[in-house]
Amino acid sequence: MTARPLHDHSRLSINDATTKAQWTLEQAIQGYSAQGVRGISVWRDKLAECGVPRAAALLADHGMTVTGLCRGGMFPAPTAVERRAAIDDNRRAIEEAVAIGAQCLVLVAGGLPKGAKDLVGARMMVQDGIAAVLEEARAAGMPLAIEPLHPMYAADRCCINTMAQANDLCDRLGPGVGIAVDVYHVWWDPDLDRQIRRAGKDRLLAFHICDWLIPTRDLLLDRGMMGDGIIDIPLIRGWVEEAGYEGFHEVEIFSAETWWKRDPNEVVTVCKERYLTVV
Amino acid sequence: MTARPLHDHSRLSINDATTKAQWTLEQAIQGYSAQGVRGISVWRDKLAECGVPRAAALLADHGMTVTGLCRGGMFPAPTAVERRAAIDDNRRAIEEAVAIGAQCLVLVAGGLPKGAKDLVGARMMVQDGIAAVLEEARAAGMPLAIEPLHPMYAADRCCINTMAQANDLCDRLGPGVGIAVDVYHVWWDPDLDRQIRRAGKDRLLAFHICDWLIPTRDLLLDRGMMGDGIIDIPLIRGWVEEAGYEGFHEVEIFSAETWWKRDPNEVVTVCKERYLTVV
Numbered sequence: 001m002t003a004r005p006l007h008d009h010s011r012l013s014i015n016d017a018t019t020k021a022q023w024t025l026e027q028a029i030q031g032y033s034a035q036g037v038r039g040i041s042v043w044r045d046k047l048a049e050c051g052v053p054r055a056a057a058l059l060a061d062h063g064m065t066v067t068g069l070c071r072g073g074m075f076p077a078p079t080a081v082e083r084r085a086a087i088d089d090n091r092r093a094i095e096e097a098v099a100i101g102a103q104c105l106v107l108v109a110g111g112l113p114k115g116a117k118d119l120v121g122a123r124m125m126v127q128d129g130i131a132a133v134l135e136e137a138r139a140a141g142m143p144l145a146i147e148p149l150h151p152m153y154a155a156d157r158c159c160i161n162t163m164a165q166a167n168d169l170c171d172r173l174g175p176g177v178g179i180a181v182d183v184y185h186v187w188w189d190p191d192l193d194r195q196i197r198r199a200g201k202d203r204l205l206a207f208h209i210c211d212w213l214i215p216t217r218d219l220l221l222d223r224g225m226m227g228d229g230i231i232d233i234p235l236i237r238g239w240v241e242e243a244g245y246e247g248f249h250e251v252e253i254f255s256a257e258t259w260w261k262r263d264p265n266e267v268v269t270v271c272k273e274r275y276l277t278v279v
Numbered sequence: 280m281t282a283r284p285l286h287d288h289s290r291l292s293i294n295d296a297t298t299k300a301q302w303t304l305e306q307a308i309q310g311y312s313a314q315g316v317r318g319i320s321v322w323r324d325k326l327a328e329c330g331v332p333r334a335a336a337l338l339a340d341h342g343m344t345v346t347g348l349c350r351g352g353m354f355p356a357p358t359a360v361e362r363r364a365a366i367d368d369n370r371r372a373i374e375e376a377v378a379i380g381a382q383c384l385v386l387v388a389g390g391l392p393k394g395a396k397d398l399v400g401a402r403m404m405v406q407d408g409i410a411a412v413l414e415e416a417r418a419a420g421m422p423l424a425i426e427p428l429h430p431m432y433a434a435d436r437c438c439i440n441t442m443a444q445a446n447d448l449c450d451r452l453g454p455g456v457g458i459a460v461d462v463y464h465v466w467w468d469p470d471l472d473r474q475i476r477r478a479g480k481d482r483l484l485a486f487h488i489c490d491w492l493i494p495t496r497d498l499l500l501d502r503g504m505m506g507d508g509i510i511d512i513p514l515i516r517g518w519v520e521e522a523g524y525e526g527f528h529e530v531e532i533f534s535a536e537t538w539w540k541r542d543p544n545e546v547v548t549v550c551k552e553r554y555l556t557v558v
Contacts, residue, residue, distance in 0.1 A: 117511040119467070152431040154467035155509045156493045165469050188398070188433035190444050214435045219495055230434045232396040 003238035012275050013039025013067040015252035016046050019267055021260035025050040026058055033062040035268045039248040041068040047096060056100045067248045068145065068206050069097040073107035075129030076122040078114055083125060090133045097142050104145040104205040106180050109160040122159045130173055138176040145180035145205040152219050163195035170203055181240060182208035182252065184223055187231045193239050201244025209233055209279055210253045221256035225270060227278035237279065249279060282517035291554050292318025292346040294531035295325050298546055300539035304329040305337055312341040314547045318527040320347040326375060335379045346527045347424065347485050348376040352386035354408030355401040357393055362404060369412045376421050383424040383484040385459050388439040401438045409452055417455040424459035424484040431498050442474035449482055460519055461487035461531065463502055466510045472518050480523025488512055488558055489532045500535035504549060506557035516558065528558060
């Protein structure tokens with residue numbers, strides 16, 4: 001079922017990676033809110049640059065809803081020492097997410113450990129890594145949002161590649177863990193509808209939007225603006241809403257050659273236009 | 280279960296796309312057989328250039344086993360006229376496959392029709408297209424090998440993206456249809472082992488090998504030589520052999536910047552070396 005059209009921007013969020021090349025976090029907060037965008041998702045490199053207390057104050061002053069902190073995860077590593085370091089880093093990420101009032105900490109699982117080919121082992125490291133920080137996340141009231149990434153990132157970025165896998169992980173890990181659904185990563189999945197229903201309202205922690213371009217010139221940095229590609233976004237939004245999702249719709253576009261080269265105010269304007277016409 | 284090491288080249292096949300930039304089909308037949316490679320897979324553009332009768336004679340004279348003709352498929356299209364044209368083209372492909380004694384006709388399903396976003400509809404067009412040529416393929420004794428392609432090709436090349444989907448199609452279409460398993464397309468799939476078992480000996484029509492590079496610089500033309508990437512090829516070969524597959528192992532490497540620029544005789548030599556050490 002295709003979703004009903006959107007009539008206002010009250011649930012629009014923009015991930016600051018969308019204007020990453022042009023704006024600092026402070027500029028993004030100001031730039032988004034100046035155009036009436038009330039949601040933002042924050043990357044940790046921008047957050048570190050701004051400083052956590054200052055960012056928290058700016059976000060609060062501008063009345064921004066923080067739809068996520070990107071990112072925790074990156075658990076697989078060749079040695080136990082490195083895996084512990086990754087777990088420690090996820091602890092800090094939980095603290096930062098709490099400090100800025102994020103609705104969830106997005107987890108990008110990590111790919112194969114350097115030099116390894118054992119995908120099953122890597123996936124187990126992800127499960128173990130999340131389990132290691134889960135009590136802390138629960139205690140802090142910070143939901144962990146596993147983000148299945150497109151299979152083209154399985155080797156070097158994220159070995160959780162389908163909603164089914166994310167749901168299986170949630171089954172095994174229990175409360176405190178959910179899923180971030182990004183249309184870019186899951187639109188191709190013949191099982192998507194069913195797995196969104198399986199996730200249900202409690203697990204659906206975030207909904208990310210952009211588009212898949214034809215041709216796609218780069219595996220990482222050639223995402224499209226909504227409407228410029230082939231993803232049926234209203235269809236997928238319909239599925240997540242039917243499953244009970246009532247949160248924000250977060251635009252996240254990595255686009256080295258197009259949107260990162262445009263005037264960032266114009267990028268925000270186009271996000272807003274497209275949001276009402278093709279999302 | 281990882282496969283037992285290979286000790287000779289009796290089941291090595293090379294897809295002529297691997298030396299596409301350097302050799303005509305005639306040169307490939309001569310070049311592969313000169314180094315004792317007994318299997319070859321043929322693309323239709325090279326076949327057309329050579330001429331079907333002449334190619335058939337050359338293949339027979341050199342005692343080559345033709346492990347596949349690439350490719351049929353490409354069924355989805357915006358109009359009924361175009362879909363019928365695609366079906367007619369698949370009929371010709373079946374005839375060509377018979378003429379050169381190919382073990383199967385490889386089907387690359389096709390992506391979304393131009394301008395469309397309806398993935399479910401595209402997948403139905405694929406099923407309808409295969410169904411339309413299936414009686415002819417059966418009568419000709421030419422198995423149709425559905426090749427699930429990596430999800431990064433779902434939009435523009437092939438909307439059949441997992442072994443599960445290919446198996447579902449085989450269930451619905453009945454005898455005469457099977458699957459070509461290419462490690463490049465399926466290595467990431469958490470369900471791979473199970474779906475290979477589900478396919479079983481009768482459906483496993485071809486096994487293609489190459490490697491996934493880190494980084495991958497191009498979505499289409501940056502495949503790696505076996506051993507240069509992160510795919511656990513012996514693991515997957517073990518699965519297909521455990522399921523009963525006894526056919527050739529076909530090297531298919533699209534590599535604009537590396538292997539298509541090397542001396543083709545050297546490419547064949549490296550394929551042979553790697554075949555005994557990392558496959």
